[in-house]
Amino acid sequence: MxxxxxxxxxxxxxxxxxxxxxxxxxxxxxxxxxxxxxxxxxxxxxxxxxxxxxxxxxxxxxxxxxxxxxxxxxxxxxxxxxxxxxxxxxxxxxxxxxxxxxxxxxxxxxxxxxxxxxxxxxxxxxxxxxxxxxxxxxxxxxxxxxxxxxxxxxxxxxxxxxxxxxxxxxxxxSWTTVLLAFTMYFPSLIWEISRKIRAPKDETAYVTYSKLFGYQRVTRFVQFLTLLDILTNIALLWGISKLGVLVLVVNVLWMTIQFQQYIKDPTRFSIKERVERYTYITETTMVVAVALYLLIGRF
CATH class of the missing domain: 1.10.357 (Tetracycline Repressor; domain 2)
Structure with a gap:
């Protein structure tokens, strides 16, 4: 066993x-x-x-x-x-x-x-x-x-x-606890939806959100969730690290471009992989910003 x-x-x-x-x-x-x-x-x-x-x-x-x-x-x-x-x-x-x-x-x-x-x-x-x-x-x-x-x-x-x-x-x-509950929840929601988005030519018997609602509509919905996610992160990180906030803004701008490219041509790349990269950068930024704050103070 x-x-x-x-x-x-x-x-x-x-x-x-x-x-x-x-x-x-x-x-x-x-x-x-x-x-x-x-x-x-x-x-x-x-x-x-x-x-x-x-x-x-x-x-x-x-x-x-x-x-x-x-x-x-x-x-x-x-x-x-x-x-x-x-x-x-x-x-x-x-x-x-x-x-x-x-x-x-x-x-x-x-x-x-x-x-x-x-x-x-x-x-x-x-x-x-x-x-x-x-x-x-x-x-x-x-x-x-x-x-x-x-x-x-x-x-x-x-x-x-x-x-x-x-x-x-x-x-x-409190405002902080509500923001935290959502900012830690959004990544799982975004990932769960994005992993079931496929280009029309890649659809199989497996049921996906893109098959049910169309890949463009679902991609736009994930993009909306991503904006909500980054806003909650920025609100929580604002008093801890302005540099961290800058990284978050650059990251979401990059991800926005990826969404638009995928909507135009879903065969170029997997949106799930780009979403995962966005999430890793966002969460790493939050963790590193907090760690540096604890070590050297606000920066």
């Missing part, structure tokens, strides 16, 4: 990169929130590790749950993947999932101050795995799946935000 799980994690959920992603997601919210609230003295300990571990585990839950839900579809369209190919068994993943979830629940009960939001996160995730008991309606509707499933990333953000607010006695509902 262990060798099969090693194969699965290597291909579908690489441990080290995903753990680093959890670290970045947690501390980006953590420090951006505190710095925008004027808090410059930090108390980092076991709770922060539990928060990071919870994000890491929850992203793993989403990955495995998707593989379970899409098993029959993957057998037809992606038979080379670890689960549909038979190189890992459903029972292997179920055992792994049970162990990490149990550890996560125990750690949150013992150490965290936002157990209500933790339970809400896991209840939402559980309902997702059962298609909110509306499988026929949701599974057969890509927009419905997006509306019901993608907001879980917002709930994950609120889990971290609530922990920081409770720990440092900050208001849970």
């Amino acid at each position: 262990l060798s099969r799980l090693a194969t699965y994690y290597k291909e579908m959920y690489p441990i080290i990169p995903r753990f680093l992603l959890a670290v970045i997601m947690f501390f980006e919210i953590y420090f951006v929130l505190l710095l925008n609230q004027g808090v410059h003295t930090f108390d980092i300990g076991i709770q922060e590790f539990v928060g990071i571990f919870t994000i890491f585990v929850f992203l793993m839950i989403l990955r495995i749950a998707d593989d379970f839900k899409d098993y029959e579809t993957d057998r037809r369209l992606f038979p080379e993947r670890a689960l549909p190919s038979g190189r890992v068994k459903k029972s292997d993943l179920a055992i792994a999932l049970g162990v990490v979830v149990a550890i996560s629940v125990l750690l949150n009960i013992l150490f965290m101050n936002n157990i209500g939001w933790f339970l809400f996160l896991y209840i939402y995730g559980t309902l997702m795995s059962f298609w909110f008991f509306q499988k026929d309606k949701i599974q057969n509707s890509l927009p419905m799946a997006l509306v019901t499933h993608n907001p879980v990333m917002m709930v994950l953000n609120i889990y971290t935000i609530s922990f920081v607010c409770y720990k440092y006695q900050l208001p849970l509902l």
Whole structure:
């Protein structure tokens, strides 16, 4: 079983990169929130590790749950993947999932101050795995799946935000927390839509947003979301790094050009790859700007 799980994690959920992603997601919210609230003295300990571990585990839950839900579809369209190919068994993943979830629940009960939001996160995730008991309606509707499933990333953000607010006695509902919840949510929404945009000649039996609504219309919608995303980032970074804000502006201008080029000729490149590059630059800018602020102050 262990060798099969090693194969699965290597291909579908690489441990080290995903753990680093959890670290970045947690501390980006953590420090951006505190710095925008004027808090410059930090108390980092076991709770922060539990928060990071919870994000890491929850992203793993989403990955495995998707593989379970899409098993029959993957057998037809992606038979080379670890689960549909038979190189890992459903029972292997179920055992792994049970162990990490149990550890996560125990750690949150013992150490965290936002157990209500933790339970809400896991209840939402559980309902997702059962298609909110509306499988026929949701599974057969890509927009419905997006509306019901993608907001879980917002709930994950609120889990971290609530922990920081409770720990440092900050208001849970404020301009900063609302901006943070959305600025950390937009990348997942933008990526989820853009990965299902294809040029007309590349469409297959796989259902995409471009097939449903036309690639131009969907691309313009993603462009709109990108503008909202960058505005929330700029608002949060304004008091931390003006240089970082400049990088964000240049990045979104570059991305705007990419959108326009793709709308004119979708065969030139994959919009998903350009969106990923935009996201990496945006998130890296936020993280680096915060790190430099903590080291040398406002710049």
